[in-house]
Amino acid sequence: MSTYVERFPAEAKVIRSAFYVSFVSLAIGALMGLLQTLHRTGMFEVFSEPGTYYTVLTTHGVFLVIAFTIWFLVGVFVWAVTTSLDRGVESLRFTWSWYGLMSLGTALAGIAILAGFVDDWPIVGDVSADVLFTFYAPLQAHPMFYLGLAIFIVGTWVAGVDWFRSWWVWKQENPDERIPLPTFMVLTTMLMWYIATLGVAVAVLAFLLPWSLGLLETVNPLLTRTLFWFFGHPVVYFWLMPAYMMWYLLLPKISGGRLFSDPLARVVFILFLILSVPTGIHHQYLDPGISEGFKFIAMTNTMFLLLPSLLTAFTVVASMEHGARQRGGEGHFGWLKALPWGNPAFTGMALAGLMFAAGGFSGMINAGMNINYLVHNSFWVPGHFHLTVGTAVALTFMASTYWFLPQLTGRKLFSRPLALVQVVLWFVGMTFMSNAMHRAGLLGIPRRTAEPWYDGFEFEAGVGSVGELNAQIALGGTLLTLSVAIFLVVVIGTALNGKSSEIETSVIPEPLSGPEDSPLVLDNLKLWTVIAVVLVVLAYTLPLASIIDRGGLLGPGGRAFPMSLDSLVVLAQLATEGALPR
Amino acid sequence: MALEEPQQKRQLGHDEFDPVGTLALIGLYFLVLVAMWLFMYFVEFLGNDPTVVGTLVTGGAI
Structure with missing residues (x-):
């Protein structure tokens, strides 16, 4: 009973399948990285039309930071929950169902993006999603992109239910035990993810998808943008927390030592849960329409977020040092040589x-x-x-x-x-x-x-x-x-x-x-979730209210892509008519 | 990956382990951060002209 695949063969298959989708996405995304690097540094003219650059850039961004990362981390989370609770998933069919949803979402969004490389498709006509990872309105994608994104995110939600369910059943059987650290990390990360994805869910389902289907004439770009960043900053912790998990669990082991402190690791994940979301406005420091005071609050929250990362630097380095010292490392810096x-x-x-x-x-x-x-x-x-x-x-x-x-x-x-x-x-x-x-x-x-x-x-x-x-x-x-x-x-x-x-x-x-x-209170997930929600309400209610108050839910609008050409025409007209200084 | 028993030379428990090496490394990182912040001061305030955000409408004077 040593390797994972011997203990949990069916779950190992799920994880492998998730990893392989992740690696295919990595391959596609990395290729796009090379193309744009060579093009924009002027080393090699890869595309004749500059517009293609945005198809390349969107493919690079979405395939890497949505598909590669999230497909990998759901695999890691299955591993973390099953090994630390020492039980397989409750229902393999349920597990494959979220795998299926995520696959469908990836395929729809991915096809919409890649279709942008061809100008005109037979029957369906122009299909593209050159909206970059941030998909700001009035850039507009084909509805298939938004639909795929929504299905993908619902897939991750169902995956979270799978892990909570495992923990819940385990808890009934082990009422007095502490949540094992790897499971604790998964649960706090998913709680953060549930809160964070509310923003993008509202942006996509209430505004962008109906807008791309022609059901809405216009959307409020600042509103959808703010809702994007409501999700867009915490998503970085959705990528980072599994990486931290690897640093906390695998690095000490491979270094030949032990994790320095379980309580510190718990504190770090709780801090991420409560601080990740109420910070998104720091991506909008230069956005007109959000007053400086709200931006200042976002900055303050952001600076607090340095705390869990600095705690991690200490705990992880100390755990590696423990391994190095057990392997015979000496001195203030000499121990580094004893690492594997x-x-x-x-x-x-x-x-x-x-x-x-x-x-x-x-x-x-x-x-x-x-x-x-x-x-x-x-x-x-x-x-x-x-x-x-x-x-x-x-x-x-x-x-x-x-x-x-x-x-x-x-x-x-x-x-x-x-x-x-x-x-x-x-x-x-x-x-x-x-x-x-x-x-x-x-x-x-x-x-x-x-x-x-x-x-x-x-x-x-x-x-x-x-x-x-x-x-x-x-x-x-x-x-x-x-x-x-x-x-x-x-x-x-x-x-x-x-x-x-x-x-x-x-x-x-x-x-x-x-x-x-x-302390026992660290395992009180309800308490930390409530605090996280309160902080989000404090940070976002007034900015969102003021954005809606000024522009309305669906205004002031702006014409959908290709906006840059339209605005150039307007500017040219104004200039020729003398309305602007020449 | 080949079977990898960490080449353990000794066992260090919670009380015997004193992470001075971590303190040294993090202290070094702190110094680097301070140096970089000082460097940014030169980049931000001494290396550039004042930054003007937005279009300067001069009414054709320029």
Whole structure:
């Protein structure tokens, strides 16, 4: 009874199936990453029409941050709940039903996006969803995109019910036991997700889907945008919390130590539950129509969110140090040498954590209301989130795959050295790309632009040159794509590898300070959920009321895509008629 | 992945383990953060002209 697949063969199949969808999405998304990197740095003209860039960018964003991440994390959550409660899912049919819903949603939204590569389809005509991951109105997608998104999210809700159900049945049988830490992490993450997705559910079902179907004439762009960010910021914690889970559970084990503190881990997940949602407005610091006071509240909440990440830095590093000291490590920094750097799962996750520390810095810049003006909508921002979701999350997921796959298949990892090269290559590629993106943003180079070069104007670099920054971005993007390719080779190689009896046990060692040291109130999920809801009500009621009061639920509107061309026509008319200064 | 028994040389319990290495690393991170903040001061205030948000309507004077 050592590996996961021996203990839970049916659940292992569910997890494998979720992982494989995740990896296919990763492959598609990564390819789009390479195309846009080469195009917008001017290295290679990939598309003749700049409009195609938005199809590429939407595919890159949605396939990576919605499909790759969420498909992976639902697999991890099945693993976490079943191992820590030591019981299989209550109904396999139910489990496959949410898998089916998520698959249907992914297929619909994915087809709508990819259809944008062709201008005119037979019978159905123009199908596209070039609305980017943020799908701001008045950019409009085909209804299939919104429908797919809604079905996908409902699938994740049903998955959450599955895990709550497992816990509920377990609790009846073990009334006096503490919730095991991995299950606790899953439940708090899902509670946060239920609150967060209310925003996007309302935005999509009440406004954007009816609007794209022609049932509504106009929508209030600021309202749907604010509802998007109600979901759009906490979704980053939906990606990050499973990565944290890996750091809390797997890193100490692979380091040869034990988790430093179970109570601290619980506190961190509770802080994420209560603080993740009432912060979304910090993405809208430059949005007119939301007053500065509400933005200030969002900033304050955001700064509090640094707390659980800094607590995590302490707990995880201390747990790794415990492993290193047990392996004979000495000194203030010398213990680092005693860590298992030859293990790709360890090295990948440790490097992901290191990059997250750098992402923490640029995140603090983004979160500050005044200094945000310096970097808003510039290339700095993609630089930032390629450190967080693009490395802290993505690299952790890839690295932990090297631990999971043998557990889920009973097969030996295909080429450990290749896996090690893959994680290091990701780190190196991202160092080039993200650092150069941050610097380019400080020069004012915009994000979301196919060809950011202009007649009669050049960006001036204080140090180096724009050409050098572009070269670094293109080089970094190429290394990252290579890294994904190697990752896929290792995954496929492992899936085809022979069965092995030499796979390490999946048992997670006991923490140094266990659940018996953590106050009972930490397990009171009702209390924390109520506090989370109250904070959301406080942070969002007045801003939403004022947005609706000013523009109405469906106004002031704005014409649907292609808006930029329309507005140019209006501007040209105004200019020729002398209404604007020439 | 091959069977990997951590090469454990000793057992450290809760009370014997003193995470000074963690303190050292996090202290170093703190110093880096402070240095980066100082650097941002130069980028934000000394490296650029004042930032004007929005269109400056001059009525044709420029």
